[in-house]
Amino acid sequence: MATFTNTPRVPIPANGVDYRGKVVLAPMVRSGELPSRLIALRYGADLVWGPETIDRALAGAVRRVNPRNGTIEFTRMPSNSGRAEKATQESVIYRLDPVREKGKLIFQIGTATPEIAVAAAKLVAGDVAGIDVNSGCPKPFSTSGGMGAALLRTPDKLVAILEALVKEVGTPFQIGISVKIRILSEPEATKALVSRLVKTGITGLTVHCRTTPMRPRERAIRDQLRMVASICRDAGVACVMNGDVTSKDEALALMQEFGVDGAMIATAAEANPSCFQTEAEGGLLPWKEVVHEYLKFCLEAENRFGNSKYLLNILVPGKLPEGKTAKSARSYADTCHALGFEDLMPAALRVDEILNLTDKSVTTKDLQTEAVRSKAVQNAMENNETARAASGASRVKSTSPVATAGGPIRTNSIPAPTKSKPQETVSEVDVSIPAPEATPQKQELAA
Numbered sequence: 001m002a003t004f005t006n007t008p009r010v011p012i013p014a015n016g017v018d019y020r021g022k023v024v025l026a027p028m029v030r031s032g033e034l035p036s037r038l039i040a041l042r043y044g045a046d047l048v049w050g051p052e053t054i055d056r057a058l059a060g061a062v063r064r065v066n067p068r069n070g071t072i073e074f075t076r077m078p079s080n081s082g083r084a085e086k087a088t089q090e091s092v093i094y095r096l097d098p099v100r101e102k103g104k105l106i107f108q109i110g111t112a113t114p115e116i117a118v119a120a121a122k123l124v125a126g127d128v129a130g131i132d133v134n135s136g137c138p139k140p141f142s143t144s145g146g147m148g149a150a151l152l153r154t155p156d157k158l159v160a161i162l163e164a165l166v167k168e169v170g171t172p173f174q175i176g177i178s179v180k181i182r183i184l185s186e187p188e189a190t191k192a193l194v195s196r197l198v199k200t201g202i203t204g205l206t207v208h209c210r211t212t213p214m215r216p217r218e219r220a221i222r223d224q225l226r227m228v229a230s231i232c233r234d235a236g237v238a239c240v241m242n243g244d245v246t247s248k249d250e251a252l253a254l255m256q257e258f259g260v261d262g263a264m265i266a267t268a269a270e271a272n273p274s275c276f277q278t279e280a281e282g283g284l285l286p287w288k289e290v291v292h293e294y295l296k297f298c299l300e301a302e303n304r305f306g307n308s309k310y311l312l313n314i315l316v317p318g319k320l321p322e323g324k325t326a327k328s329a330r331s332y333a334d335t336c337h338a339l340g341f342e343d344l345m346p347a348a349l350r351v352d353e354i355l356n357l358t359d360k361s362v363t364t365k366d367l368q369t370e371a372v373r374s375k376a377v378q379n380a381m382e383n384n385e386t387a388r389a390a391s392g393a394s395r396v397k398s399t400s401p402v403a404t405a406g407g408p409i410r411t412n413s414i415p416a417p418t419k420s421k422p423q424e425t426v427s428e429v430d431v432s433i434p435a436p437e438a439t440p441q442k443q444e445l446a447a
C-alpha cells in the first residue's frame with residue numbers, strides 16, 4: 001500500500017468507502033452473486049464488487065425486501081416473448097445483504113449512456129457503498145453495445161458517464177463513483193486515458209493489467225502499473241490493481257511493491273474464496289470446508305440453484321465421486337445429500353420448496369417414496385398384529401425384504417439420508433414454508 005503523506009485525496013463521501021489498503025473481490029458475472037460475496041467477506045475480503053449489471057436490465061426493476069431472509073432484491077418481470085400461455089415469473093436481477101454487505105458492496109454497472117447509467121444507478125445507490133463503471137469487459141455482448149472495453153476507445157463518452165454519475169448519483173447519495181479499466185497496449189495511451197479519468201470526481205480506479213485482446217490465461221503485464229498508480233496518487237484517487245493476484249498475502253506484497261492502494265482478486269477467489277485468509281489466519285482451506293460454507297450462504301440467500309451449481313462446478317473437484325454426483329444434482333437437497341452435508345438438509349428442503357425445485361429433486365422423491373413405503377409397512381404390520389391378535393396367533397418375526405432391507409424397520413416416517421429428525425423435516429416443508437406467491441412481499445420502491 002502506498003503510504004504517502006501530503007498527497008491530495010478526493011474526499012470519500014459519507015456513505016462511501018475508501019479503497020485504500022483493501023484487498024477486494026472482483027466483479028464477476030455469474031461467479032459474483034450474493035453467496036460468493038458473503039463467503040469472500042467471511043474469509044477476509046475487505047470489499048466486494050457485485051457482478052456487472054447492465055443499466056437497461058436494471059431500469060424499471062422493483063426493489064423489495066425478502067421477508068424470509070431480509071435480503072434486498074431488485075426484480076423484474078421478464079417478457080413472455082408474446083406467448084400468452086407462457087407463465088411469467090419475476091426474476092431477481094440483483095440481490096444484496098443490507099447487513100453483512102453494509103459499507104462493503106460496490107455495484108458495478110455496464111453502460112454506454114450517461115442518462116441510462118444515472119437512472120439505473122439511482123435505483124441501487126441507497127443500498128451500496130459505491131458504483132463502479134465497467135470499462136474493461138471484452139465480450140461482444142458488452143462491447144457491441146459500446147459498453148465495457150469499447151469505452152476505452154471512446155474516452156469522451158466514458159468521461160461523460162463518470163461525470164454524470166458523480167454529479168447526479170455520487171453527490172446526492174454520498175457514495176463513491178469508480179471505474180475499472182484495462183491497460184492499453186501503448187503506455188502513452190493508458191497515461192492519457194487515466195489522466196482524464198482521475199479528473200472526473202471518481203474516488204477509485206481499478207486497473208486490470210491486461211489489454212483488451214489478451215486472454216484470461218495470459219500473464220498479467222505489470223509494466224504500466226507504477227505509472228497508473230502515480231497518476232492516481234497525484235490526483236488523490238485510490239488505485240486498485242487487478243490481474244493474477246492469487247491471495248491476500250500476495251496482494252499485500254504487490255501493493256507494497258508497485259505502490260498501489262489496493263488489490264482485486266477474481267479467478268483465484270472463484271476457485272477458492274479462502275484465498276482472502278492470510279497464512280497467519282489459516283490460509284487456503286480444503287475444498288469441502290469451503291463448499292459447506294458456500295452452500296450455507298446459498299441457502300440463506302435463496303440463491304438461484306443454477307447459479308449455485310455453476311460455482312459448485314468450479315469449487316468441487318470433479319474427479320472425486322462425490323463431485324460427480326454433486327454435478328448431476330437437481331436441487332439443493334440432492335447436492336447436500338451427494339456431499340454428505342446432512343446438517344444442511346432441513347434448510348435445503350425448505351429452499352427447494354421456495355424455489356420450486358422439490359419436484360425435480362431426486363433426494364426428495366426418494367425421501368417421499370421411503371416415507372410412503374414406511375407407512376405402508378407400518379400399516380401392514382399393524383393390520384397383521386390386529387389380525388393375529390384377533391385370531392389368537394403368536395407373534396412372528398417379519399421376513400419381508402421391504403421391512404428388513406438395510407437393517408431394522410424404521411419407525412420414523414422419513415428415513416436416511418438425513419440424520420436430522422425426519423418428522424421435523426417434513427413439517428418444516430409442509431407447514432412453515434410459505435410459497436413465495438402465498439406470502440405477499442412488502443414492495444418498497446427505491447428512493
Ligand SMILES: Cc1cc2nc3c(=O)[nH]c(=O)nc-3n(C[C@H](O)[C@H](O)[C@H](O)COP(=O)(O)O)c2cc1C
Nearest residue numbers: 026027028029051052134208243244245265266267
Ligand atoms: C467468471 C468471470 C466473470 C467476470 N465478470 C466481470 C464483470 O462482471 N465485470 C468486470 O469488470 N470484470 C469481470 N471479470 C474480470 C475480472 O473482474 C478480472 O478483471 C479478471 O478476471 C482478472 O483478474 P484475475 O487475474 O484475478 O482473474 C470476470 C472474470 C471472470 C473469471
